[in-house]
Amino acid sequence: MTESGPGGPIVRARGLRKVYGKGEGLARAVDDVDLEVAPGEALAIMGPSGCGKSTLLHLLGGLDRASAGELWLAGRRVDRLSERGLAQFRRHDVGFVFQAFHLMDELTAQENVELPALLAGRSPRHARRRARQLLDQVGLSERAVHLPSALSGGQRQRVAIARALANEPRIVLADEPTGNLDSAATLELLRLFDGLHAAGLTLVVVTHDERIAATADRTISMRDGAFVDETRLVGGTSGNLGDLAGMGG
Amino acid sequence: MGTVLLVVRLAVRDVRRHAAQATLLVVAIAAATATLTMGLALTGETSRSPYLTTRAATKGPDVVAYFTSAAQANKLAHARGVANHSGPFPVVSATIHFDGRQADVFAEGRAAAPAAVDRPLLTAGSWVRPGGVVVERTFADALGLSAGDRVSLNGKSFAVAGIAVTAAQAPYPNLCNGTLLATTATASKFSNACPSFFKIPFLSLPGGRKLASSDEVGQIWMTTADAVGLTSRANPLTTYAVNLKLTKPDDAPAFAYDRFLPVASQPAGPAISNWEGLESQDARLVQDGQGVLAPAALILSLLAIASVAVLVGRRLAQYARRVGLLKAIGGTPSVVAATFLAENLVLALFAAVVGLVAGWLAAPLITNPGAALIGSAGAPPISPGSAAEVIGLAIVVALAATLVPAIRASRGSTVAALNDVARPPKRRGALILISSKLPTPALFGLRLVARRPRRSLLSAANVAVTTTGIVAVLAFHAYADNTLSGAIALTGGGLSNPVVNRDEQMLTIITIMLVALAALNTLFTTWATVLDARHAAALMRALGARSRQVSSGLIVAQVLGALPGVIIGIPLGIGLFKAAVHGGTLPPVSWLAAAALGTLLAMAALTIVPARLGARQPIAEVLSTEAA
Numbered sequence: 001m002t003e004s005g006p007g008g009p010i011v012r013a014r015g016l017r018k019v020y021g022k023g024e025g026l027a028r029a030v031d032d033v034d035l036e037v038a039p040g041e042a043l044a045i046m047g048p049s050g051c052g053k054s055t056l057l058h059l060l061g062g063l064d065r066a067s068a069g070e071l072w073l074a075g076r077r078v079d080r081l082s083e084r085g086l087a088q089f090r091r092h093d094v095g096f097v098f099q100a101f102h103l104m105d106e107l108t109a110q111e112n113v114e115l116p117a118l119l120a121g122r123s124p125r126h127a128r129r130r131a132r133q134l135l136d137q138v139g140l141s142e143r144a145v146h147l148p149s150a151l152s153g154g155q156r157q158r159v160a161i162a163r164a165l166a167n168e169p170r171i172v173l174a175d176e177p178t179g180n181l182d183s184a185a186t187l188e189l190l191r192l193f194d195g196l197h198a199a200g201l202t203l204v205v206v207t208h209d210e211r212i213a214a215t216a217d218r219t220i221s222m223r224d225g226a227f228v229d230e231t232r233l234v235g236g237t238s239g240n241l242g243d244l245a246g247m248g249g
Numbered sequence: 250m251g252t253v254l255l256v257v258r259l260a261v262r263d264v265r266r267h268a269a270q271a272t273l274l275v276v277a278i279a280a281a282t283a284t285l286t287m288g289l290a291l292t293g294e295t296s297r298s299p300y301l302t303t304r305a306a307t308k309g310p311d312v313v314a315y316f317t318s319a320a321q322a323n324k325l326a327h328a329r330g331v332a333n334h335s336g337p338f339p340v341v342s343a344t345i346h347f348d349g350r351q352a353d354v355f356a357e358g359r360a361a362a363p364a365a366v367d368r369p370l371l372t373a374g375s376w377v378r379p380g381g382v383v384v385e386r387t388f389a390d391a392l393g394l395s396a397g398d399r400v401s402l403n404g405k406s407f408a409v410a411g412i413a414v415t416a417a418q419a420p421y422p423n424l425c426n427g428t429l430l431a432t433t434a435t436a437s438k439f440s441n442a443c444p445s446f447f448k449i450p451f452l453s454l455p456g457g458r459k460l461a462s463s464d465e466v467g468q469i470w471m472t473t474a475d476a477v478g479l480t481s482r483a484n485p486l487t488t489y490a491v492n493l494k495l496t497k498p499d500d501a502p503a504f505a506y507d508r509f510l511p512v513a514s515q516p517a518g519p520a521i522s523n524w525e526g527l528e529s530q531d532a533r534l535v536q537d538g539q540g541v542l543a544p545a546a547l548i549l550s551l552l553a554i555a556s557v558a559v560l561v562g563r564r565l566a567q568y569a570r571r572v573g574l575l576k577a578i579g580g581t582p583s584v585v586a587a588t589f590l591a592e593n594l595v596l597a598l599f600a601a602v603v604g605l606v607a608g609w610l611a612a613p614l615i616t617n618p619g620a621a622l623i624g625s626a627g628a629p630p631i632s633p634g635s636a637a638e639v640i641g642l643a644i645v646v647a648l649a650a651t652l653v654p655a656i657r658a659s660r661g662s663t664v665a666a667l668n669d670v671a672r673p674p675k676r677r678g679a680l681i682l683i684s685s686k687l688p689t690p691a692l693f694g695l696r697l698v699a700r701r702p703r704r705s706l707l708s709a710a711n712v713a714v715t716t717t718g719i720v721a722v723l724a725f726h727a728y729a730d731n732t733l734s735g736a737i738a739l740t741g742g743g744l745s746n747p748v749v750n751r752d753e754q755m756l757t758i759i760t761i762m763l764v765a766l767a768a769l770n771t772l773f774t775t776w777a778t779v780l781d782a783r784h785a786a787a788l789m790r791a792l793g794a795r796s797r798q799v800s801s802g803l804i805v806a807q808v809l810g811a812l813p814g815v816i817i818g819i820p821l822g823i824g825l826f827k828a829a830v831h832g833g834t835l836p837p838v839s840w841l842a843a844a845a846l847g848t849l850l851a852m853a854a855l856t857i858v859p860a861r862l863g864a865r866q867p868i869a870e871v872l873s874t875e876a877a
Contacts, residue, residue, distance in 0.1 A: 063577055063663045083660070084581050091579020102574045102667060106262035116578045118251035127251055163578065 008075065009036035010170055010202050011060060016069035018055050018225075029055040030066070031225035037171070042193070042203040044213035047222035053206045054175050056222070060204060061094045061173045062086040074170050091120050095164030099176035101156040103148040109159045110135060110144040116166040127166075134162035138192060154185025161192060171202040178212055190215055252584060260592035270560055271596055273769060277556035278600035278646050279607060280762050282639045285546035286608025289635040300416065300528045307370045309416030310492035311501040313527075314508070315340065315520045322491040325519075330504055332496045335364035337489035341479045345467065346401040347392050354467045356382070356402065357490060358476030367417040367492040369470060374411030377472050381410030388421035388467030403479045407471065417492055419527055421467045501525060544825050545759040548718040550642055552766050555711040557650035559704075559773045561593060572658045573666025582659035589655040590648075597647035601640045605631060608639075689798045693789060694805025697782050704781075708774045708810035709817070712848060715767035716818020717825055719844050720836075722760050724826035726753065727836035771855045775807055779863030782806075787868045796864040803860035804853050811852045815845045 018030040029052045037043050045053045058064040059071065062078055065086075071079040078089050090096075095116075103112045110131045117127035135141045138158040140151075148156055157177060164172050174193075178186040186209075194215065197203055205212065213219045214233070221229035264271045303309065316322040322337035339358040344351055359377055369383060374396030377383050382402070384394055389412045394400065398409045480486045495501055501523035508521060575585050609631055658666075698705045779786075786799045819841055826835075 058664050061577075063667075084583075087576065087579050087581040087584075089579075090577060096577050098577075098667070102570065102577070104259070104262075104571060104574065106266045107258070111258065115255065115575075118255035119575075119579050119584065120251070122251045124251055124254045167579075 009072075010039045010041075010074050011035065011037035011204070012072040013060070014070040016056070016059060016071060017067050018052070018059060018064065019067045028052075028225045030059060033069070033225075033227060035060075035220075035227075037202060037204060039170075039202055040197070040200045041218065042197045042216040043205070044216035044219045045204065045206045045222060046208065046210070046213050046219060049208075051222040052225035053222050055225075057173050057175050057204065057206045060171075061096055062089045063096075091116060092167055093170045095167070095169035095172040097157070097160050097164050097172060097174035097177045099179035101148070101153075101160045101180070103156055103159060103163075105148055108145050108147055109140060109151065109155075109162075112148070112159055113162045113166055116163060120167050130166060131162070134165055135159070137165075138162045152185065153181050154188050157181060157185065157189055158192065161189075161196075165196075165201075171204065172196065174203065174205045176207055177205065178207070178209060186212075256584070256588050256591045259588050260595055263592055264596065273773070274557055274560050274593070274596050275600040275603060277553040277560075277766055277769075278597050278643050279603040280766060281546060281549040281553040281646065282601050282604025282643050283608040283611065284549050284604075284759065284762075285642055286605050286631065286635070286639050287612050288546050289608075289631070289638060303370070303414055304416035304524065304528075307414065307416050308364075308366055308368050308494075309524060310335075310366045311495040311498045311524050312493040312505050313367075313417050313522045314491050314493070314505075316489050316491070317487055319489045321519070322489040325508060326491050326493065328508070330495050330497065330500070331493050333365050333494040334491055335366040336491035338491075339473060339476050339486055340488040340490050341476045341486060342484065343402045343479045345392070345469070347394060347398065350392055352388075352392065352467055354388070354402070354469050356469050356471050356476050356479060358473030359470045360473065364492070366494050367415060369413035369415040369417075371411045371413045374409065376411060377470050377475075378410055379472050379475065381408045382469050382471040382475070383411040383413050384409055385418065385421060385468040386412050386414050388469070391421055391467070402469075402471075403481075403484070405479070407475070413470070415468070416524070416527065418468050498524065544721065544828070545718075545755075545763075546642075548714060548721070548763060548825070549759070549766070550646060551714040552711065552718075552763065552770070553646045554649050555707060555714060556766060556770050556773075557593070557597075557646060558654075558707050559711070559770055559777065561589075561651050561654050569658075569666045572661070573663050573668075576659075576663040577667060582656075585659035586655040589658060590651055593647045593651045594644065597643040598640065601643035604643070605636060605639050689789075689794055690801035690805050693785075693794070693799060693802025694809055697778060697785070697802065697806035698809050700785075704774065704777060705806075705810040708771075708807065709812075709814035711767060711770045711774065712811040712814025712852065713818040713821065714814075715763060716815050716844065716848050717821040718760065718763040719848065720819050720822025720841060721825045722756050723836045723840050723844055724823060725756055727840065728826075768851075768855055771807070771852055772859060774810075775803065775856045775859045776863075778806060779803060779859050783863060783866055786864055787866065790864075791868050796861070800857070800860040800864035803863060804856045807856040807860075808849055808853050811849055815848050818848075819845060 013033055013035040016030055016033040016035070017028070020027045020029060031052070033056060035056075045056065047053045055064065059066050062081070066079055069079065070077065073089070073093055078086070081089060103109075104115070107115070110128070113131035113134055114124075114127040117130050118124065122130075132141065132144065135144050138161055140155060140158055140162070143151060143155060148159070151159065157180075161172075161177075164174075177193075178189055181189060190212065193203060193205070203216075205216065207213055217233060219231045219233065220227050221231075314322065314325055316325070316337070319337045325331075326334040326336065341356045341358070343354050343356050345354045361376065361378065363376075369385075371383070372386055374383070375381075382400070384392070384400075389395070389409075392400075394409055394412070396409050396411050400407055400409060477486060495504055502525060505521040505523045508519070572585055572589075575588065576582075580588075782803065786803075789799055789802075790796065823835060
């Protein structure tokens with residue numbers, strides 16, 4: 001089933017809902033959300049802890065299944081996919097960046113970046129080449145053979161970003177990507193995101209940090225599982241990113 | 250190709266990173282496969298070579314026959330198909346005394362010159378001389394005899410001139426079983442235990458006694474004059490032995506049967522053995538070992554499954570995030586399951602190879618033919634079928650323990666796995682109600698058991714298998730003691746039985762393996778419980794419980810989990826023993842009670858250290874970690 005043609009939104013959600021429990025214990029983590037994200041757009045989702053923003057991100061990325069509603073990505077309905085279909089969707093169409101990095105401790109930086117390509121059935125040579133290219137892109141080619149334990153928090157997150165880009169996804173979903181980073185590492189990361197955005201990548205970032213949100217094209221605020229506000233920023237992230245984020249020198 | 254590389258890479262790195270756990274897994278499976286390999290190695294041809302070596306070295310006969318008259322023996326010696334013979338030699342029953350021990354013997358009178366057929370090969374000392382006897386080597390070992398010792402035979406003193414081996418008789422303690430054909434009258438005259446046509450020679454024991462079993466008669470050689478000198482009016486000379494070489498040795502069974510059948514109904518008919526029958530009796534030492542190893546392999550396999558299940562369960566808990574990550578970046582359930590299975594299957598295959606090699610190297614120790622024969626069996630061949638069976642066992646062990654957790658992990662929530670959310674424990678309202686009336690350690694222990702029923706089940710299975718093994722071993726020891734004491738009652742002797750000795754040696758080794766694996770299992774299960782209960786333990790302490798109460802609770806949890814295993818293990822062990830040893834007597838109830846109590850106490854003792862370590866973790870750190 002397709003919902004939008006070329007030029008339409010890359011993400012489209014209708015009446016998306018995620019509930020836990022039942023009866024009196026019912027909790028609405030995501031409550032009847034409608035959302036569209038345009039190709040190449042950088043969207044920030046904000047809100048207090050427990051408002052449902054991470055759950056929404058999980059639904060958008062196919063990490064979790066919605067209780068109700070419809071979800072399309074690039075015109076393809078994904079909420080009805082089988083477990084295997086969802087895995088393939090995550091493999092090819094989505095790149096995740098997590099607050100806790102979630103790198104495999106026993107693999108080097110390069111091997112971590114190779115993972116998605118290998119999972120996608122690419123040849124080891126292709127996976128290796130792509131990983132080197134991405135590590136170079138995020139400025140870590142010299143740290144390629146280091147284990148995550150030998151990398152700083154910022155470097156780990158850059159490895160995670162490189163990994164998210166390994167299969168050239170249609171959209172990158174980031175869940176509090178700077179939550180475990182200091183200011184300098186946060187700035188590095190924002191510059192990286194800015195570059196990706198400038199290159200036309202679609203970004204959805206869940207964050208607490210208003211300075212991060214300020215770099216997006218659009219900001220949505222959530223409360224109690226629902227959207228309560230939406231702000232479209234004029235000028236987006238072009239210009240002096242550090243100044244926009246309040247961290248410029 | 251890429252997926253294969255990924256699976257292999259993750260497996261290899263994980264093994265490197267958790268070498269201790271991987272080693273334990275390999276050890277558990279290798280113990281089971283090595284035991285199975287040894288059991289399989291004890292079949293067929295392994296014991297054949299030493300008998301044939303001995304047979305060649307001693308000019309062993311194709312047929313040995315016993316008659317009540319020398320004339321009958323001579324007649325057979327010149328029958329058609331006989332190429333050569335020695336004898337007839339007089340055979341006299343006697344009682345031997347040495348160093349406070351006594352036993353029944355058959356003394357065969359021989360000339361000083363070597364016989365044409367059956368020349369016992371001296372392994373020490375010299376051949377018979379007036380006043381000097383030669384003792385068969387297994388019997389000499391059982392009595393503790395050496396060349397130069399003095400023994401008493403029917404009250405007369407003799408020197409032990411030499412020690413020898415022969416291929417014409419089955420070795421002590423199975424001498425009687427070497428004779429395959431004997432009349433009912435002959436057999437019943439000799440033994441209460443085997444009143445059949447088979448396996449009993451017709452010699453009487455001194456004083457007209459009968460054997461309670463078909464064992465425990467030794468073989469000696471002495472000069473003909475000395476042998477005849479042992480006879481008396483009460484113990485007359487009634488038996489002559491003749492050793493035959495046939496023109497066609499392979500026809501020995503048919504030759505023996507054809508000569509036996511026409512006289513089978515006569516009250517004093519002959520008793521006839523053939524070399525194949527003797528060979529099979531020589532192999533009995535090894536075959537008995539097989540009877541021990543087969544159930545041991547089963548027990549160790551079950552224990553290996555329990556070990557691997559505990560390890561895999563614990564590792565899955567550790568790798569929840571890894572599973573979540575694999576799924577988040579697009580790993581399908583089958584890839585996630587394959588990653589986990591591959592690692593354990595590779596380890597299982599490695600363990601199978603280790604077990605095959607270890608079993609193959611260790612097999613000669615138990616295929617050693619014993620003192621009755623010369624030469625060694627060497628390393629027994631491992632057939633492709635046996636290798637496949639051993640590898641199959643390893644794979645079954647790994648799959649049995651891994652498949653369900655792997656599938657469960659691959660199908661679980663990705664988000665929960667990424668957040669490393671432990672599976673919510675089960676709530677058992679009734680147990681919680683009951684436990685609220687108990688002292689703090691019992692309350693905590695009972696609730697820990699209730700929250701993880703699968704782990705408690707595994708713990709119970711582990712203990713059940715261990716108890717099964719221990720009870721089976723105890724039952725065998727009791728059986729061996731009864732058998733030996735029965736022999737002692739008859740012979741008054743106190744001789745050691747090489748078959749039982751070897752079985753007990755193997756059982757001791759298997760028991761050590763069993764207990765060591767069970768101990769490791771217990772430690773791992775306890776540590777898994779400690780880690781799982783760290784939040785609850787920290788909370789208990791935050792609410793005022795002392796560390797000792799918490800550690801006692803952890804011990805209670807382990808002992809409670811073990812209790813059903815002990816209860817089930819006792820009848821299972823008895824059943825296993827009954828299946829392996831037909832008609833064996835059971836150990837005293839006090840032994841079984843001691844085994845049950847000992848197992849529980851050992852469990853509690855093994856739990857103390859991990860429980861105390863677990864109960865002393867910093868409260869704030871644990872609670873804040875769990876909350877994150």
